[in-house]
Amino acid sequence: MISKKSYGVDVAKYQPESLRVYAKAGAKYAIVQVSVSNSIVAPRAKAQITSAKANNIMPMGYFYGCFGHSATQAASEAHFAIKNAKSIGLPKGSYLGVDWERTDNNVNGNVSQNTAAIIQAMKVIRDAGYIPLLYSGADLLRNKINTKQIIKQFGTCLWVASYPVSSRVNTANFNYFPSMDGVAIWQFTDNWHGLSVDGDINVIDLKGTTKKYASKSKWVKKSGTFILGEALKIHTSPHINSPAIAKLQKGSVIKYDATLQGPLRLWLRQPRNNGKYGYVVGKDKYGKKLGKFK
Incomplete structure (x- = not known):
């Protein structure tokens, strides 16, 4: 309520x-x-x-x-x-x-x-x-x-x-x-x-559907290869507005070690130097694959 x-x-x-x-x-x-x-x-x-x-x-x-x-x-x-x-x-x-x-x-x-x-x-x-x-x-x-x-x-x-x-x-x-x-x-x-x-x-109590929808998204350990189907940014965190480390061209290949299904997008985690990570969108907010998974 x-x-x-x-x-x-x-x-x-x-x-x-x-x-x-x-x-x-x-x-x-x-x-x-x-x-x-x-x-x-x-x-x-x-x-x-x-x-x-x-x-x-x-x-x-x-x-x-x-x-x-x-x-x-x-x-x-x-x-x-x-x-x-x-x-x-x-x-x-x-x-x-x-x-x-x-x-x-x-x-x-x-x-x-x-x-x-x-x-x-x-x-x-x-x-x-x-x-x-x-x-x-x-x-x-x-x-x-x-x-x-x-x-x-x-x-x-x-x-x-x-x-x-x-x-x-x-x-x-x-x-x-x-x-x-x-x-x-x-x-x-x-x-x-x-x-x-x-x-x-x-001005009245609203009774509709008020259940808690959001559950905390969790990373799933899953290794794979992703070939970009279009140019995409690789981000410093799994947020679309976070700073970009680089812009990868169509056909670029990344290796990822985990995935995160957020509220709108599927994120892939790429291990980088010094224990850091980069993050790229594998599926957009409509569920469309932005490249090829292998």
């Missing part, structure tokens, strides 16, 4: 694949965009979910809806989001939100039509074993959606956007909280800690 008044972030393709910087800033959960409409897969979602787990941030998800007031389209988009949520590793029992807003969306239906379409999407999410949320701005929630019907069916499930200021914000100022019934999460800024990421604070 995530205790109320904890901070979180929501991320999409505009944010990095590694969420470590948000964890260091104090984020306890990350709401990751999994899809757009019923045809677009969020390109960074899998890596972001993986990174959330590696940094002990509770993973959540949402899809950007383009269904407007069509209940049929809403169901289609929700099914597509669920398919992608499963494929990127978002566990059942996690929160999965419907993002319904003005940009790239048809919000011209009447309140009854809009509400019925949103409810249809949320039902599909609930029936699939996820916990539905509804994201929108405070103005739309008040004027274009019957939130009483939403709350009656799904409980406290609103994720509302309302920004007191448009500059960097580190902490939520509850003097500006958009008071309305049914709010679970308040998105209070689009520049939390100056990190160019939306900042959220939950």
Whole structure:
């Protein structure tokens, strides 16, 4: 469980694949965009979910809806989001939100039509074993959606956007909280800690999947030969941003004596002079081999 008044972030393709910087800033959960409409897969979602787990941030998800007031389209988009949520590793029992807003969306239906379409999407999410949320701005929630019907069916499930200021914000100022019934999460800024990421604070306890995901990675003694399939850096430590000892050309051959499966990459350890080591990536964050193992 995530205790109320904890901070979180929501991320999409505009944010990095590694969420470590948000964890260091104090984020306890990350709401990751999994899809757009019923045809677009969020390109960074899998890596972001993986990174959330590696940094002990509770993973959540949402899809950007383009269904407007069509209940049929809403169901289609929700099914597509669920398919992608499963494929990127978002566990059942996690929160999965419907993002319904003005940009790239048809919000011209009447309140009854809009509400019925949103409810249809949320039902599909609930029936699939996820916990539905509804994201929108405070103005739309008040004027274009019957939130009483939403709350009656799904409980406290609103994720509302309302920004007191448009500059960097580190902490939520509850003097500006958009008071309305049914709010679970308040998105209070689009520049939390100056990190160019939306900042959220939950006003209820979040029950989702909060198990400890990260386990300490361990080196496995395993000797072998690796022939580089492309130019790669050999690093001073098994971190992609650590200093490079050298840049090895495609076709270079290294001998390694151990492997480490990190949160994203497979690292190979190369013994060097004076008992020191160099480290090179053998498989990237997508599991792709970057050379030939022998």
